[in-house]
Amino acid sequence: MMSASPFNPALECLECPACGGSTDLSAPRGTCPACARPLIARYDLARVAGAVAREGLGRHGTDLWRYRAVLPFAPDFPAVRLGEGGTPLLPLPRLAREIGVAELWLKEEAGNPTQSFKARGLALAVNGAIAFGKRRIALPSAGNAGSAAAAYAAAAGIACRIAVPEDTPEAFVLEARGLGAEVRLVPGTIADAGRALSEWAPAAEWWNVATFKEPFRLEGKKTLGYEIAEQSAWRPPEVIFYPTGGGTGLVGMWRAFLEMRELGWIEPPLPRLVAVQAAGCAPVVRAFDQGAESAVPWEHAHTVASGLRVPAPFADALILRGIRETAGTAVAVSEEDMVDAMSALAESEGCFACPEGGATLAALRRLRASGEVGPQARVVLFNTGSGLKYLEAWRTALARRRVAAGEEGR
Numbered sequence: 237m238m239s240a241s242p243f244n245p246a247l248e249c250l251e252c253p254a255c256g257g258s259t260d261l262s263a264p265r266g267t268c269p270a271c272a273r274p275l276i277a278r279y280d281l282a283r284v285a286g287a288v289a290r291e292g293l294g295r296h297g298t299d300l301w302r303y304r305a306v307l308p309f310a311p312d313f314p315a316v317r318l319g320e321g322g323t324p325l326l327p328l329p330r331l332a333r334e335i336g337v338a339e340l341w342l343k344e345e346a347g348n349p350t351q352s353f354k355a356r357g358l359a360l361a362v363n364g365a366i367a368f369g370k371r372r373i374a375l376p377s378a379g380n381a382g383s384a385a386a387a388y389a390a391a392a393g394i395a396c397r398i399a400v401p402e403d404t405p406e407a408f409v410l411e412a413r414g415l416g417a418e419v420r421l422v423p424g425t426i427a428d429a430g431r432a433l434s435e436w437a438p439a440a441e442w443w444n445v446a447t448f449k450e451p452f453r454l455e456g457k458k459t460l461g462y463e464i465a466e467q468s469a470w471r472p473p474e475v476i477f478y479p480t481g482g483g484t485g486l487v488g489m490w491r492a493f494l495e496m497r498e499l500g501w502i503e504p505p506l507p508r509l510v511a512v513q514a515a516g517c518a519p520v521v522r523a524f525d526q527g528a529e530s531a532v533p534w535e536h537a538h539t540v541a542s543g544l545r546v547p548a549p550f551a552d553a554l555i556l557r558g559i560r561e562t563a564g565t566a567v568a569v570s571e572e573d574m575v576d577a578m579s580a581l582a583e584s585e586g587c588f589a590c591p592e593g594g595a596t597l598a599a600l601r602r603l604r605a606s607g608e609v610g611p612q613a614r615v616v617l618f619n620t621g622s623g624l625k626y627l628e629a630w631r632t633a634l635a636r637r638r639v640a641a642g643e644e645g646r
């Protein structure tokens with residue numbers, strides 16, 4: 237038995253932005269005990285600022301545990317690690333010239349364990365499960381989250397059940413099974429997978445690590461904001477394009493920038509956060525355009541970008557607040573534009589992107605053309621995972637390239 241608390245002494249409580257309630261860490265809690273909405277970790281940032289300076293982070297390694305002072309675990313908590321985070325922020329000079337922006341950068345997340353940025357969130361969620369004394373985790377997934385959960389569960393020696401839509405690309409299913417998880421294929425979308433999971437892995441026995449159903453995936457995604465700020469010499473970019481499914485990365489970066497402002501590590505204004513979705517599943521874009529505070533579930537959701545096929549994001553209200561309070565916006569892109577942009581990232585910058593990554597470039601082109609992003613802007617795009625697990629999307633991309641080349645030759 238561990239006698240000392242596994243949690244960071246600066247972690248004050250988990251709070252609920254929806255009802256204003258807060259809860260301590262004495263009992264494991266995934267969502268708000270009062271209203272069942274997402275919980276967010278709150279730290280004593282004055283205490284953190286007194287203990288670490290941004291210049292002293294280098295002592296803590298190069299992966300995301302470098303930001304341990306603002307992560308939930310105690311300094312001596314033996315975290316399960318696979319080398320998550322610490323990914324490069326790469327310049328995209330050719331695309332910057334072509335599109336006409338002062339600076340264009342790519343946060344390249346494909347180098348994470350299991351090849352996507354889901355590793356950040358699941359590393360924290362699996363360690364959180366262990367800190368709460370849980371030995372079984374479960375989640376619905378569109379692909380990458382399942383693979384990452386399986387990897388950390390394997391490394392931690394705990395059980396993992398994953399429900400995925402039956403049309404999930406086979407690479408994800410093989411990978412998660414290879415990593416020792418039990419995987420069930422369910423007809424429909426991730427929402428249907430979630431419903432199936434509640435019977436197959438009931439919450440009383442299986443700790444639910446679905447997006448925003450526990451508080452620590454958000455903490456892992458928060459490190460994206462810390463890395464982007466540090467890699468920009470603490471002068472973060474003006475605009476960040478984020479491919480938004482469940483929204484942990486967008487809300488996580490927003491939290492990170494607010495924390496860093498309070499820590500005195502960055503100056504306002506905060507980067508404008510742009511939520512990018514697929515035209516075939518754009519509940520956040522629709523709600524944003526209508527001025528709504530929550531999103532209505534999207535019917536018949538379809539897109540090749542499986543990470544964006546989230547018809548009813550549980551944290552819709554938080555995502556919409558994060559966009560509005562950073563003066564950001566929300567954009568939906570067509571499948572064709574997404575796949576062509578994925579292909580352009582590969583051809584002109586050497587990044588074998590996933591369709592979600594392509595979506596961010598397609599969205600930048602749109603906002604640059606409309607003038608919502610000006611020529612002086614410093615912009616960050618995201619490639620959230622490797623293109624290797626999306627062979628279908630790549631077949632389409634190459635077929636479209638051949639057709640375009642043929643038309644030019646005529």
Ligand SMILES: *Cc1c(COP(=O)(O)O)cnc(C)c1O
Pocket residue numbers: 352354380381447479480481482483484485486543544590592593620621
């Ligand atoms: C999950 C996922 C997303 C969406 O991330 P959220 O934090 O759920 O909004 C984007 N891209 C890829 C590759 C993903 O796996």
